[in-house]
Amino acid sequence: MELTALKGVGPKRAEQLERLGVREVRDLWTLFPRDYEVFDDFTAIAAIRESGVYTLRARVVDEPRTSYVRRNFSVTRFKIDDGTGRISCVYYNQPYVAQAFHEGEFHAFRGRVAREFGGQMQNPAHRLYVEGEVQRPLPVYPRVQGLHQKVVRDAAAQALKFLDVRDMLPPEVREKGGLMELADAILEVHCPASRERLAAAEQRLMVEEMLSFQLTVQRRRVERERTPGQVLSAPPELKEALAALPYELTGAQKRVLGEILDDLSRPHPMARLVQGDVGSGKTVLAFLSLLTAAKNGVQGALMAPTEILARQHFAEAQKFFRPFGVRVGLILGSQKEREKRDGRERTELGAWDVVIGTHALIQGSVRFRNLGLVVTDEQHRFGAQQRQVLVDKGAAPHVLVMSATPIPRSLSLILYGDLDVSAVDELPPGRKPIETKRVREARRRDLYDFIYRRAKTGGQAYVVCPLVEDSEDLDVRSAESVYQELKRAMKGVSIAYLHGRMKSGEKEAVIERFRKNEVQVLVSTTVVEVGVNVPNATVMVIENAERFGLAQLHQLRGRVGRGGEASYCFLLEQEGSARLDVLARTQDGFEIAREDLRMRGPGEMMGGRQSGMMSFKTAGFGLGLSDVERARDLAVELLRTRPELAYAIPEHSLFSFDGLGSWAVH
Numbered sequence: 001m002e003l004t005a006l007k008g009v010g011p012k013r014a015e016q017l018e019r020l021g022v023r024e025v026r027d028l029w030t031l032f033p034r035d036y037e038v039f040d041d042f043t044a045i046a047a048i049r050e051s052g053v054y055t056l057r058a059r060v061v062d063e064p065r066t067s068y069v070r071r072n073f074s075v076t077r078f079k080i081d082d083g084t085g086r087i088s089c090v091y092y093n094q095p096y097v098a099q100a101f102h103e104g105e106f107h108a109f110r111g112r113v114a115r116e117f118g119g120q121m122q123n124p125a126h127r128l129y130v131e132g133e134v135q136r137p138l139p140v141y142p143r144v145q146g147l148h149q150k151v152v153r154d155a156a157a158q159a160l161k162f163l164d165v166r167d168m169l170p171p172e173v174r175e176k177g178g179l180m181e182l183a184d185a186i187l188e189v190h191c192p193a194s195r196e197r198l199a200a201a202e203q204r205l206m207v208e209e210m211l212s213f214q215l216t217v218q219r220r221r222v223e224r225e226r227t228p229g230q231v232l233s234a235p236p237e238l239k240e241a242l243a244a245l246p247y248e249l250t251g252a253q254k255r256v257l258g259e260i261l262d263d264l265s266r267p268h269p270m271a272r273l274v275q276g277d278v279g280s281g282k283t284v285l286a287f288l289s290l291l292t293a294a295k296n297g298v299q300g301a302l303m304a305p306t307e308i309l310a311r312q313h314f315a316e317a318q319k320f321f322r323p324f325g326v327r328v329g330l331i332l333g334s335q336k337e338r339e340k341r342d343g344r345e346r347t348e349l350g351a352w353d354v355v356i357g358t359h360a361l362i363q364g365s366v367r368f369r370n371l372g373l374v375v376t377d378e379q380h381r382f383g384a385q386q387r388q389v390l391v392d393k394g395a396a397p398h399v400l401v402m403s404a405t406p407i408p409r410s411l412s413l414i415l416y417g418d419l420d421v422s423a424v425d426e427l428p429p430g431r432k433p434i435e436t437k438r439v440r441e442a443r444r445r446d447l448y449d450f451i452y453r454r455a456k457t458g459g460q461a462y463v464v465c466p467l468v469e470d471s472e473d474l475d476v477r478s479a480e481s482v483y484q485e486l487k488r489a490m491k492g493v494s495i496a497y498l499h500g501r502m503k504s505g506e507k508e509a510v511i512e513r514f515r516k517n518e519v520q521v522l523v524s525t526t527v528v529e530v531g532v533n534v535p536n537a538t539v540m541v542i543e544n545a546e547r548f549g550l551a552q553l554h555q556l557r558g559r560v561g562r563g564g565e566a567s568y569c570f571l572l573e574q575e576g577s578a579r580l581d582v583l584a585r586t587q588d589g590f591e592i593a594r595e596d597l598r599m600r601g602p603g604e605m606m607g608g609r610q611s612g613m614m615s616f617k618t619a620g621f622g623l624g625l626s627d628v629e630r631a632r633d634l635a636v637e638l639l640r641t642r643p644e645l646a647y648a649i650p651e652h653s654l655f656s657f658d659g660l661g662s663w664a665v666h
């Protein structure tokens with residue numbers, strides 16, 4: 001049903017709602033409130049001593065009056081009294097609120113009271129108060145510019161009248177687990193009767209979403225295990241390649257390589273996720289796998305998330321594969337048309353055995369002669385769909401996913417249920433620990449001196465900032481302004497500036513100069529995060545470190561400590577943030593991830609934007625790991641007893657994970 005079928009929703013509002021992911025009426029059922037205005041816990045006006053947010057129950061004692069201070073600035077004001085005291089209520093730039101209040105009416109108000117203006121309540125949320133009636137919490141939906149809460153609330157309320165969902169849980173399972181009916185749960189989250197009912201509804205919806213996800217994931221696994229694949233056996237060249245490496249593989253690398261080779265030798269496609277800590281040496285595992293594919297006569301593809309990284313892999317791959325007569329090619333979006341055409345031809349004819357590239361590889365025009373192994377080097381799971389496109393270019397190829405973001409095993413079992421997971425949880429020997437320090441703003445000068453002295457003696461440093469340009473957010477230092485400041489502060493040191501909006505070729509040129517040590521200090525936004533490998537760089541400075549997630553900080557820090565020299569990481573803080581101590585304490589990415597999970601709960605890690613991972617709509621409910629695990633267990637159990645459910649998902653499910661794609665069956 002189309003959104004415009006709802007009262008009060010025209011084409012413009014439909015478009016605004018679409019920005020919240022709402023395309024049709026049923027999508028409103030799962031547009032969950034991000035908060036609730038709760039009108040209980042009333043405070044007596046006379047008891048307000050300090051500024052803060054309060055809920056009041058009071059009578060309006062005069063008619064609201066609106067005055068225009070400037071053309072675009074109005075103030076609407078009236079007084080309220082609750083029998084213990086009297087204060088003013090003011091609304092800025094909302095002249096229409098005047099119609100909502102009349103002298104003598106009782107209302108509930110919730111908002112900030114500021115002592116400094118003689119105690120007035122500013123822009124409070126409000127509701128007519130009727131004695132004896134339970135005050136239900138009002139939902140607050142995610143915001144979109146220009147779209148009033150009231151419009152979203154009305155639209156959601158109307159949409160709920162058409163609510164029609166089938167409960168996937170059989171009644172006996174639901175009862176055993178003490179879970180609410182699905183339809184009730186949806187009504188309840190949009191309009192909760194009480195906190196207890198809300199909590200139960202959230203629990204039920206999360207179970208439902210996890211269930212849909214797990215059923216999709218498990219179905220994929222079952223399909224894959226039925227799909228015939230190409231048997232690739234370890235070639236003799238593998239031994240030679242290992243012997244030619246300037247180092248010996250770590251125990252963890254050997255174990256994971258064994259797991260990969262074992263998968264490749266089976267008659268079903270591999271689907272393995274290799275999680276490795278920063279610098280744990282995943283690239284060589286990818287190369288060894290690609291060598292195995294090439295020597296079995298099938299092509300391999302390696303897809304990297306950025307051009308910088310694709311080029312870096314390509315340069316290393318050329319050296320690695322040359323002795324074995326394996327031909328390596330590169331396909332990038334920024335290449336000249338002729339070069340690209342040439343690359344596509346070679347790929348299609350099989351003149352290249354290993355093709356490295358970015359998402360340019362997944363374009364329709366890129367065809368392989370016989371793609372047998374797909375390796376994707378991705379930050380997070382966001383690449384699932386793109387990965388699938390590449391997989392579909394082969395006949396059930398083997399798939400290896402490399403991730404540099406360790407996530408705790410408990411969570412990876414849940415999120416990557418369709419992949420087998422290997423962990424490269426050991427660093428090559430001889431790596432020196434990176435000395436990590438939190439630094440307050442007052443010590444900035446000392447820090448600059450430190451970098452300056454290092455740069456003068458051949459050292460190199462990264463300075464990473466959260467934003468490109470100055471913004472309204474005065475507490476955040478932009479890369480642009482830090483760059484200007486460093487240039488002034490460090491005469492005679494070559495400083496360069498790198499940001500995401502630069503063209504690919506420009507970025508590459510800057511990185512290349514940094515690689516060659518023509519540039520000593522590289523100021524950048526987080527574009528350096530993924531996989532840049534410049535072993536001579538030994539200092540990492542992170543501005544506004546409190547703005548980054550722990551996993552991201554760990555990634556950034558991993559850009560140093562890649563050579564034999566002692567390395568340093570300085571976390572500059574505008575606001576002190578104790579969680580940064582974890583980084584100072586340990587360098588083990590898996591431990592940091594566990595700590596992150598403990599501190600933030602799984603919600604944020606599963607919530608999309610923060611993590612870049614796929615996003616769960618119920619992630620915002622902030623439920624604990626045990627809730628997530630319980631939901632997963634329920635799904636596994638259900639699938640065991642009612643396997644047909646896996647195929648019932650797409651039509652009936654409230655949540656859909658179709659984007660995950662499915663394994664091609666040939």
Ligand SMILES: Nc1ncnc2c1ncn2[C@@H]1O[C@H](COP(=O)(O)OP(=O)(O)OP(=O)(O)O)[C@@H](O)[C@H]1O
Nearest residue numbers: 247248249250278279280281282283284404428531
């Ligand atoms: N077993 C080993 N012993 C010594 N050095 C190694 C070993 N394995 C890999 N290396 C080296 O360690 C460095 C980091 O390896 P690589 O770039 O593969 O890390 P990574 O796991 O991809 O990390 P990141 O995700 O941070 O990019 C490379 O210079 C590589 O040559």
